[in-house]
Amino acid sequence: MISEIVVDLSRLQFAATALYHFLFVPLTLGLSWMLFIMESVYVMTGKEVYRDMVRFWGKLFGINFAMGVTTGITMEFQFGTNWAYYSHYVGDVFGTPLAIEGLMAFFLESTFVGLFFFGWDRLSKVQHLLVTFLVALGSNLSALWILIANGWMQNPVGAEFNLDTMRMELSSFADLIFNPVAQVKFVHTVSAGYVTGALFVLGISSWYLLKGRDLPFARRSFAVAAGFGLASVLSVIVLGDESGYTTGEAQEMKLAAIEAEWETEEPPAAFTLVGFPDQEAQVTRMAVKVPWVLGLIATRSLDEPVKGIKELVEENWLRIRSGMIAWQLLQRIRAGDRSPETMAAFDQHAENLGYGLLLKRYVEDPSLATAEDVDRAALDTVPHVATLFWSFRAMVGSGFLMLFIFAMAFWYCARREFNHRWLLRLALYGMPLAWLACEFGWIVAEMGRQPWTIAGVLPTHLSASSRSTGELWFSLGGFLFFYTGLLVVELYLMFKYARLGPSALHTGRYHFERATGGGLAVQPAQRME
């Protein structure tokens, strides 16, 4: 058994580095399409301001993109360094989308991003537009493949256990890529990225409008962001991935935990607006409920029940019992007994092998687990309810606030009114909402998957590498040091260049360049390139 502390530190490290990586990814996903939209307008109309928009927002895109690349390498390394048993156990299935992601998406995105920045004078207008398109396409394809991989962790379809190699192996590639959980996840996540990109441009443009600087540039940026953002935020909300929670075993538990629904209610279930979930007592205190809504959201029907946590725990208890038998039979098979009876008996219990492995947290040999161990393992299948409950509400709350901002922005944009200072301020100070929503969404998705790395197949505590706590502290300390330093640098540059605005392009047409009256001359304080 590997020590709990190593597992906890490995989890902390993965969660921290993934959440950190996810500060930069959504902006890349959204901003890349917005650059493509702006550049399309430039190619069609030939108006220089749109070219300036692509170049300026592209500069900010570059500052963010560099961090995305930096923190992305970590993710590719970390499955191997910290989750070695996981890598062995599911590499056959999980590694495939990751490798295809590299071949199909990363190469595309990273090869053309250099041309996006440096190819302006060497490419025709249409060629450069194509390059921008390929960067956006590459980013979004990488999201597709990583979410296929992640979707498989939530709902592991198209794979089976191989007795000879002691691991999960791919049985259907089609099932893997058409996994409904992965599909819903992809649409939801990239849309969230588009919202992030849109709010970024909307917020910063609002600041220029508030300051009365570079108005034509700011208005056009604001308009593109308002339109793109409204469409995206509607997509996120309408295609929210709650509908995906009805498929997949651990997904049901996740849904019940998000809603803090302890008991299975008579359909259609009520939606708990707010309340204080108590994991020990298995009740939600001071709950404010809205009748019918949960049943409608989760099942899209009035008569299908949404299973409660207690019922799911009871089901899992039975599966753990079955998993103990599967484990016992597996040992017999590995010792050489491949008689038809043993194999048939194993086949009967094989689907619950992962539940048997949950007991490994308490006993080396799951078949020797006591009734108490089984009870504890069954309760372990409930993720931390309060975290999910509140993270989900923070995500949805941020989403609706952003819907309001984009709807207002779009409305006033259509009326050519850019002078509503309350809205401009709201868009500016509301910018963190996009990142909050993304991070909370990620917490819901991944904390809700616990105690599994692969739902129903492989428990988290078995997945970690057998490293020492000292090494874990070294790596955690390293990440803390480098990531904090890099974030400070990134934010400093981002604020500096956002404040400078299109003057950073040195075209001689914008605010700080004209302020000196000398055309190309730039004040020393603002001089940078």
Add this chain to the structure above:
Amino acid sequence: MLLDYETLKIIWWCFMAVLLIGFALTDGFDLGMGMLLPFVARSDEERRVAINAVGPTWDGNQVWLITAGGALFAAWPLVYAASFSGFYVAMLLVLFALFFRPVGFEYRNKLEDPRWRTFWDWGLFAGGFVPALVFGVAFGNLLQGVPFHFDPDMRSYYEGSFFALLNPFGLLAGVVSVALLAMHGAIYLQLRTGGAVYERCRIAATWAALLYLVAFALAGLWVSFGIEGYRVTGMPDPGTSFGPLAKSVTRASGAWLDIYRTHPWAMAAPAAGFLGALLTILFSRFDRPGAAFLTSAAAVTGTLLTAGLSMFPFVMPSSSHPSHSLTLWDAVSSHRTLELMFFATVLFLPLIVLYTSWVYRVMWGRIDTQVVQENRHNLY
């Protein structure tokens, strides 16, 4: 399935070689540029010359490494798991050093302060030097075998420590790698720059190539007479699915030379290393960087293939439990996954080479301080 399992296992050894060589050939000169940056370029403008010689393409080149990691995960999951977790501290050092590259390239010119720029110059140096060194040291340790074993559930346990990796042969392999990529980087800079940077790279290329030749020859002698290799003495039918615990392995002095006895053509690999580096010196000194780049590429390819072929069919031998060693036969994914990934690679790799070549063609041209002055707002 179209291809039988045994053939696919061999093909995947070749693909892993292609991906790693692709990484060393392309990102190799980017790493080399980083290592040389503080020395071949002195003023800020000279450094921008060197940086912008790789500026538009380094990111795509780095994807060879990322994709090799992903392919390792998909095709050889046990190798990915055992090596990345086994070399834990070393891999994290590589990772931390690589952090300096994306931000180093992108952020360096964003502020004018010379201290800021010097900081990132040394960041780019670390981002080139540390990975080159650690990858070399890792290969040096693979050749000696590393101490790890599996329990019956196939959980891997690494019994060594980070400092045990820094043994004399491991460090020598590190020198081979650093010198090789420094040479490759210097030649690429000769190809893409002019002026003082070009002149200094010419000197650097010669010294790096000489250092490489000495270190590579020493390593060869050491492998021949000093290090015990590994031999598979029995294993199940290679066309079937089995784990690494199902075979038997012995250690023997000179076993790493087996392939050169049974397949003499394999000698081409070390020969390419030696000849490539010698010719590189010659072409570099006679100001023929184009030809020098080809010979330098041959040396890079030859060196990697020498390491890979010597160990064939081993990928990660275990010194403490030789029969637990990972080979291309038993550390691989299932038949279905290997075939699927085979088609994905055959489909995408030529496309990647095609569009990468186009990007190079568009961005081609010699960069000197004048170009940097004229484009000071648009370049890195």
